[in-house]
Amino acid sequence: MLAVTAFPILYAFWLSLFRYDLRFPEERRFVGLSNYASILGSEVWWQALGNTLIITVGSVAVELVLGFALALLMHRAVFGRRTVRTAILVPYAIITVVAALAWRFAFDPTTGFVNALLGLERVWLTERGSAFFVIIFAEIWKTTPFMALFLLAGLTLVPHDLLNAARMDGASAAQRFWRITLPLMKPAVMVALLFRTLDAFRVFDTVFVLTRGALDTETVSIVGYNALISRLNLGLGSAVSVLIFACVLAIAWLYIKGFGVSFTDERRR
Amino acid sequence: MSAAVSRLERVFWAAGSAVAVLYALLPVAWIVSLSLKHPADLNDKRFLPQSVTFEHYRAIFQDAQFPAALWNSIGIALLSTALAVTLAMFAAYAIVRLEFRGKRLVLAGALSIAMFPAVAIIGPLFNMWRAVGLFDSWPGLIIPYMTFTLPLAIWTLSAFFREIPWDLDKAARVDGATPFQAFRYVIAPLAAPGVFTAAILVFIFAWNDFLFAISLTSTNDARTVPAAIAFFTGASRYELPTGSIAAASVVVTVPVIAMVLAFQRRIIAGLTAGAVKG
Numbered sequence: 437m438l439a440v441t442a443f444p445i446l447y448a449f450w451l452s453l454f455r456y457d458l459r460f461p462e463e464r465r466f467v468g469l470s471n472y473a474s475i476l477g478s479e480v481w482w483q484a485l486g487n488t489l490i491i492t493v494g495s496v497a498v499e500l501v502l503g504f505a506l507a508l509l510m511h512r513a514v515f516g517r518r519t520v521r522t523a524i525l526v527p528y529a530i531i532t533v534v535a536a537l538a539w540r541f542a543f544d545p546t547t548g549f550v551n552a553l554l555g556l557e558r559v560w561l562t563e564r565g566s567a568f569f570v571i572i573f574a575e576i577w578k579t580t581p582f583m584a585l586f587l588l589a590g591l592t593l594v595p596h597d598l599l600n601a602a603r604m605d606g607a608s609a610a611q612r613f614w615r616i617t618l619p620l621m622k623p624a625v626m627v628a629l630l631f632r633t634l635d636a637f638r639v640f641d642t643v644f645v646l647t648r649g650a651l652d653t654e655t656v657s658i659v660g661y662n663a664l665i666s667r668l669n670l671g672l673g674s675a676v677s678v679l680i681f682a683c684v685l686a687i688a689w690l691y692i693k694g695f696g697v698s699f700t701d702e703r704r705r
Numbered sequence: 706m707s708a709a710v711s712r713l714e715r716v717f718w719a720a721g722s723a724v725a726v727l728y729a730l731l732p733v734a735w736i737v738s739l740s741l742k743h744p745a746d747l748n749d750k751r752f753l754p755q756s757v758t759f760e761h762y763r764a765i766f767q768d769a770q771f772p773a774a775l776w777n778s779i780g781i782a783l784l785s786t787a788l789a790v791t792l793a794m795f796a797a798y799a800i801v802r803l804e805f806r807g808k809r810l811v812l813a814g815a816l817s818i819a820m821f822p823a824v825a826i827i828g829p830l831f832n833m834w835r836a837v838g839l840f841d842s843w844p845g846l847i848i849p850y851m852t853f854t855l856p857l858a859i860w861t862l863s864a865f866f867r868e869i870p871w872d873l874d875k876a877a878r879v880d881g882a883t884p885f886q887a888f889r890y891v892i893a894p895l896a897a898p899g900v901f902t903a904a905i906l907v908f909i910f911a912w913n914d915f916l917f918a919i920s921l922t923s924t925n926d927a928r929t930v931p932a933a934i935a936f937f938t939g940a941s942r943y944e945l946p947t948g949s950i951a952a953a954s955v956v957v958t959v960p961v962i963a964m965v966l967a968f969q970r971r972i973i974a975g976l977t978a979g980a981v982k983g
Contacts, residue, residue, distance in 0.1 A: 447829040509721045522969045523729040529965040533931040534954040538732040549752045638822045641915040657824040664828040677825035
């Protein structure tokens, strides 16, 4: 298993040290780190990194709030709980490309119902700001259920007695949530956030379907794909891949060291 | 708590439930509606079709591209699932039953691979597959799918396997069962739900994948449905064959939704297994 992923990443690193364009294979030669220099010196990479971070932060933040609402709903609702649980699995199971296309048609000014519903005449996917909105919206729709189910699993770990005792002592619902539920759930919340952040950072399908990276909405995965597959520039593309890998490691490290996410502690409970 | 408050609360949660269900199902209803609209009505901006037609469905199945992609998707997803789950069963069994050095490392490694950015290996894979002739072939997709789903499957299965009372195996052996019988009649039935859950999750991953599918295929030989749908073309780049795309989307979505509805309990257990509870 390690061989199948470790080998390609090492191979990617090796390729990234070459000038290697499949359209001009005879020009292949060792260039050291100059591919990295040209990427880190280009606007495209930094723009894409910024875009990716906008999408990641935007979607994960909203998902956390919405996911919490959904989790509480599934935890507390007296009836209809099963229906909700079943229904919210639909966005999880649906093919991302299909979901993105559904939203693309929905926001489309000639086919879609969104403009009619809101009384607008907007062409959503031709403007950078509104295109970002649609991308983030589609991401949120697709992945909130995942967040909600994780948080729900965390909610069930909060002892009922503790909440009842606090209620007896006169703690308000808000106090109970902020002082008891949230601190006890912190590990579960952090794991859910880590998963979703790393997942959102890799965003590709949704952006590819909605804008193909036009209007300055390119994400780092789109940049990597374009360099590797569309332009067949294996040297430069591999360098992008390695940089994305480094970013993912950095995010994971930040969560684990910075916020104290620990999987081993989780598992001992 | 007084009756009035609890009633208000009930209404509140019920309304919330209704909103949540609507939220989840809206885009699905929309794409179904689009697929049933008459071509002339596609641009009427209405949510529901004025009249129903199956024209788009007929069209996609008469085209050569979609049936081929559907066949590829089904075959590749099923084979990846079977292989990944079989391998994961051995790994999870070893992790749960045996004490060996680096056990934690294996689990942590599995988790890190699950979070691995797929785009980081499409380049090398593309190059390697072209060199060894796996480009645009079924194994060319099955191998990366297995790699990416094995960690998920191992993680899920070891969470389930940990709950199994393994001593039953010994009890059966004492009662004179052969090792194979003990496995077949005692352990296998207990392990089945976990295996099944892992299989569903792996299948959904392979069925949904887009990045590998567009990077490592180029023709109907191995192109799966998500890739084929994204490359359905109309008369020009700006004119999408909306009706066909919607119909194709429904065809690939409905079976998965049916599966999810039938096995929701197991999917939820599998998704959160190991990550939150010990």
